[in-house]
Amino acid sequence: MAGWEKREIEVGGAPITLFEAGSGRPLLILHDELGPADWQLWHEDMSKHRRLVMPIAPGFRDERIKWMRNVTDLSRFYGRMLREQKFGSLDVVGLSFGGWLAVEMAVNDPTQFAHLVMVAPFGIKPSQGYITDMYILTTAEYLKSSIADPEATPEFATLFNSATPQTIESWEDARIETAQLAWEPFMHNPSLEQHVRGLNGLPTLIFWGTKDSVVPESAMRAYAEAIPGSKLEVFEGCGHRPEIERRHEFVKSLTRFID
Numbered sequence: 728m729a730g731w732e733k734r735e736i737e738v739g740g741a742p743i744t745l746f747e748a749g750s751g752r753p754l755l756i757l758h759d760e761l762g763p764a765d766w767q768l769w770h771e772d773m774s775k776h777r778r779l780v781m782p783i784a785p786g787f788r789d790e791r792i793k794w795m796r797n798v799t800d801l802s803r804f805y806g807r808m809l810r811e812q813k814f815g816s817l818d819v820v821g822l823s824f825g826g827w828l829a830v831e832m833a834v835n836d837p838t839q840f841a842h843l844v845m846v847a848p849f850g851i852k853p854s855q856g857y858i859t860d861m862y863i864l865t866t867a868e869y870l871k872s873s874i875a876d877p878e879a880t881p882e883f884a885t886l887f888n889s890a891t892p893q894t895i896e897s898w899e900d901a902r903i904e905t906a907q908l909a910w911e912p913f914m915h916n917p918s919l920e921q922h923v924r925g926l927n928g929l930p931t932l933i934f935w936g937t938k939d940s941v942v943p944e945s946a947m948r949a950y951a952e953a954i955p956g957s958k959l960e961v962f963e964g965c966g967h968r969p970e971i972e973r974r975h976e977f978v979k980s981l982t983r984f985i986d
Contacts, residue, residue, distance in 0.1 A: 730766030730774075731781070738808045741792055746781040749774030753817045754985070755809075756781040757825030760849075760861065760909075761870070762788055762901035764822075765894075768882055769970045772978045782808065784828075786904035788897055798824075798850075798908050798916065802831035809839055818842040818985045823941070823967065824849055824905060826933075827914075830950075833929060834922045842985045843931045847942045847967050851950055852915040856943030860913070862906065866898045875938040875966035882971050923953045931957035932984045934977065936965025958984075 731746035746763060748770065754777040758764060763783050773779060784801060785792040795801055805828070809817070819840050821829030826848025833843050849858060861869045867887075874883050909915075931954050935947040951959040960980055962973045969977045 730770060736808070736812065738804065738811060741785060741804075742789070743785070743808065744783045744788070746779075746783070748779045749777055751777045753778045753780050753814055755814075755817055755819040757805075757819065757821040757828050758784070758787070759822040760824035760901060760905040761866070761898045765886060767886070767971065769974050769978055772974070773981070776982075780814075784904070786907065787901045791904055791907065795908070798828055798831055801908060802828055802835055806832055806835050806839060814839075816841045818844070820844045820846065820981065821848060822846045822970065824909070824914075826850065827909075827916075827919075830919070830923060830926075831916070833926055834919070837926055837929045840929060843926075843929055844934070844981060844984065845931070845950070846934045846970060847936070847939055847947070848933070848950065849909070849914040849942060849946075850916055851920050851946045851953075852912070852917065853943045853946040854949065855945040858914045858943070858946070859941045861902065861941075866895065866902065870898075872940050873967035874972060875936065875964060876972075880972055882974070883968070920949055920953050923950065924955070926957075927955040929954075930984070932980070933957060933959045934962070934969050934980075935959065936962045936967065936969050936972065938964055939967045941967040 731748050734745045734747055736743050756779055763781055819829045826845030827850030830850055833840055871877050874880050877883055933947055933950055951957050962969050965972045
């Protein structure tokens, strides 16, 4: 993908692809439920002073790992990857499904992260409302529903309208793998809300938009209340993808927090 450099590694005998860009201290990016994103403007902004590292989760673009049954399995697998690649303590940004993955990794080992950033994360069952069922919609419908105003979001329109048949097929592969890992219970871990209460001392920032039609406010409030000292930043009138919809504000807040 344009902008990214591709590197192949191996973790426990399983091949893993890393997309990397920029230079400086590493920033781990965990992609969402539709797989790794093409080069975006916020990537460009962050790569000017950070080395971006985005692994492709097994099964999202290539063959799945058969023993991997849930997000907890994936989080432990990624933790092993970070240890074997000797990243040390680094900053992480998890988007949606990737936000859930990031916090599961933090629960496993808080010391692997210097800062934890989640963007509209799955993982906790909402007390009010519900996480949108992405399987009753087409991929196109799901993507459009994730943006508060698609027509007024030029970057999204460009990315969406330029999608090739191969890209659309890759989204479907990712939806299948997401179902393999997070179908039952749907897009959450019933015990996670209790586990995150132990993340005392890990600087944590949660982004959410008031017009997010994918993850309701009650789930974000639950995270913010459960993780000691965490901060919830809310974008008025924004949907599920503030990194695209409110890019300048998002990058400014993210940079200020992790630097």
